[in-house]
Amino acid sequence: MSDVIVIGAGLAGLAAATALSSQGAEVTVIDRKPFVGGRAYSYEHPSLHEIVDCQHVLLGCCTNLRALCEDAGIGDKIRWYDELTFLETNGSSTSIHPSGLPSPFHASPAFLRASMLGLADKVGVARGLVEFLRGYPADDSESVAQWLKRTHQSERAIRHFWEPVIVGALNDSFENCSTRYAGQVFHESFIKSAEGGRLGIPKRPLSEFYGEVARQAQQQGTSFLLTQSVDTPLQRDGDRWLIHLEDQTLSTENVIIAVPFEQVQRLLPAELNTTSDLIANAGQFRNAPITTVHLWFDREITELDHAVLLDTGIQWIFHKSRIRRWPASAGSYVELVISASHPHLKRSREDLLSSSLEELAMFFPAVKKAELRKSGILKEARATFSVMPGLDKFRPSQKTDLPGLYLAGDWTQTGWPSTMEGAVRSGFLAAGEVMDSPRRFLRSDLPPQGLMRWLSK
Incomplete structure (x- = not known):
């Protein structure tokens, strides 16, 4: 028995768990994966024997995500940049x-x-x-x-x-x-x-990075049940909710469902399916993919830590060996990010790798002389949801029609698009609803500076 059960150990679930356990609540977090972080995760590639992830960044305006990291003691594990570099294929550079x-x-x-x-x-x-x-x-x-x-x-x-x-x-x-x-x-x-x-990039692989948030929650009393899947709808037993796992049934007064919108339908109780527009509204959401190309060279191909690449299919380069401060003798590990990569999902690995190397050499001639030691391609078909025009009216609040049942996830009403900041906000808002104080854990936005103190709304 727990005061609160959180289904989903992504950033929304972690935020809700840390907020509630900091107030003395007994919290249990369930996730089908063996690691925390949800879509902000890393793993060891089985054939490359390298830790890879889909690069996630944060901005200075992400006040709730920054607070989550600071509270977990990993604020110093973020490398911050005040400069954004745009590169053109003709060799020109804008900072x-x-x-x-x-x-x-x-x-x-x-x-x-x-x-x-x-x-x-x-x-x-x-x-x-x-x-x-x-x-x-x-x-x-x-x-x-x-x-x-x-x-x-x-x-x-x-x-x-x-x-x-x-x-x-x-x-x-x-x-x-x-x-x-x-x-x-x-x-x-x-x-x-x-x-x-300001642009912030974690210095460590994402599952390792956000694993520290989970450890903070554990120190506050949160229990984690990983590699545990909830495959049946929630059931009501008097004033408590029953969550059926493979080998046990958990009981709680409050449940926070903190999973992506496409996974919600299988968890909702029959009562909510028949009394709410939530299921119909979930059909309004659309996933958008991100494709990342991971390259390991025998030498450094640039002294830049990151850059925007113009007029190519690649939007960003993240020089992860420099971001993580590997010695130059270790070569270059770079990650190329292709956002909104709908057409790339059907392209072969060989085709993507060939075009990416060709485009990368247009900006960094050293690529032509470097030896490519390893390469990998990660396609995240459901990386984010699209903030399509008119979608806001379909985004649900964190509080549902049934007592003790709450939602979290960047797709709920957060006031933000599909970002890590939106996910953390949703977790804090859901935790606040559990305690009948919706904005209790929510951090304020950055205040305007300079002349904006008078020009902002």
């Missing part, structure tokens, strides 16, 4: 970084010097950013494609600014992303403050 100017002008000097955009492009980008100066739309009905057309963005500005940021952050095409969430990305990370745009 966007803050200056001494007050927000929202903190990155203006670097932006004005950007070689990746012409003067007319920059004027159009500035005109577009002004729309997000005071905030972002409350309504999510307009698509980014419609917004780009309405604000008369140039083709070059779209390719070299809007696409790398929006597709990288929201992981789908312009047609499938709401301007509300694109506006949130720019307001919180580009405009509101210099701190909000």
Whole structure:
């Protein structure tokens, strides 16, 4: 018997468990996988004998995710960057970084010097950013494609600014992303403050990194039942819920279902299936994939830790051997990220590897002289959900119609897109609902800085 059972050990479930156990609640977390972290995981590749993961990053504006890490004592295991580098195939490089100017002008000097955009492009980008100066739309009905057309963005500005940021952050095409969430990305990370745009990358593999959050929860009394699957709907027994596992049945007053939207239907009790629109609404969600290409070279191919690669199928390069501070003699371990990789799911490994190496050499000529020792490709078909226009009305709250039953997951009502920050927020909100104080554990957003203290809503 537990006070609370959390089904799902992803970031939403971990956040809920740490919040509730910090208040003395007896919490049990169940997950079918042998590790925690959900989609933010790492594993040893069986043939490469290397630890691989799909790169996840956080921003300075991710206040709840940062708090979760700080509370677990892993804040110092994040490497922070104030500079974002854009590379062109012609060898040109643009670095966007803050200056001494007050927000929202903190990155203006670097932006004005950007070689990746012409003067007319920059004027159009500035005109577009002004729309997000005071905030972002409350309504999510307009698509980014419609917004780009309405604000008369140039083709070059779209390719070299809007696409790398929006597709990288929201992981789908312009047609499938709401301007509300694109506006949130720019307001919180580009405009509101210099701190909000800082890029944070874990120094350690993700399962090892978030395993520390699980250890903190355990120290607070949380029990973890991993490699345990809940395959039947929850059942009600008086004022308690019954959760049937393969070899035991658990009883609790409160259950938090913290799994992706496509897994919820098999867990919901019959009472909720017949009295709620939750199942029908779950059909409105769409998954979006991310493909990562992992390469191990015998020598360093660049001194950059990370960069945005323009005009290719690759959006990002993460130089993981440098991020983790391996010695240069160990060579280069790089991860190439292809966001919204719908067409890549059907491409063969050989085809993806060949095109990726060809494109990578366009930016880093050292690739042609380096020996490729190992390579691997990871396709995450359900990496995120798409924040499609009009989706907000289908995202459920953390509190359901039945007493003691709650939901968590980045797909619930968090006010954020499909991100690690959204997942953690949902866990904190669900924990707050259990304690009849919905926002009890939720951290405040970063305050505006500089002139934004008067310009923000």
